[in-house]
Amino acid sequence: MALSFMVTGMALYAQSGVYRTLDDFENNRLTYATDDGSDENKIRFNEFIAKPYLIVKHNGEKIHVFKDEIYAYKNKGNVVRTWNFTQYNFLEKGPVWIYYKDMYTSQPKGTQRVRKYYFSTYGKGEIVPLTVYNLKKAFPDNDLFHIYLDAQFRNDRELAHYDNYANKFKVNNLLEKTSTGLSKR
Incomplete structure (x- = not known):
């Protein structure tokens, strides 16, 4: 024992x-x-x-x-989820599970590492690029979330911003608030 x-x-x-x-x-x-x-x-x-x-x-x-x-x-210490034989580094579990993957792109002066962000809507869900379009598609009935996505984020890169005050990614914080009707808990 x-x-x-x-x-x-x-x-x-x-x-x-x-x-x-x-x-x-x-x-x-x-x-x-x-x-x-x-x-x-x-x-x-x-x-x-x-x-x-x-x-x-x-x-x-x-x-x-x-x-x-x-x-x-x-x-x-780093958690890596495998999906479709690809590895995605796990960042956060919330209303959406957020991951990233470092990719190398060709530049005029060599290669540059670019971090791409992804999400899934639950633990075993499909991992897709973190874009406004994909988030709206994942939550088609949450009209308030759609409106705030357009108002809060000027481009897809901003979806990966972290909210230090809320201690979570901004997109998860926004999704939690729009799912509960903006009520405070």
């Missing part, structure tokens, strides 16, 4: 591991959990090689975990 408490405690504070399901993610249950950031314990997604699995190096042993059989993974 003491061993189970020790393993559970380690999973709660672990810096790396795999969330097999959404339920595992919501309850912070990691498989292959570790708080050791050494080369003996790391996760490689294999995005550039386009393999259907990620490699988890756990206690010196390489384990292949298929991308379509997991919900997300945690690597050095």
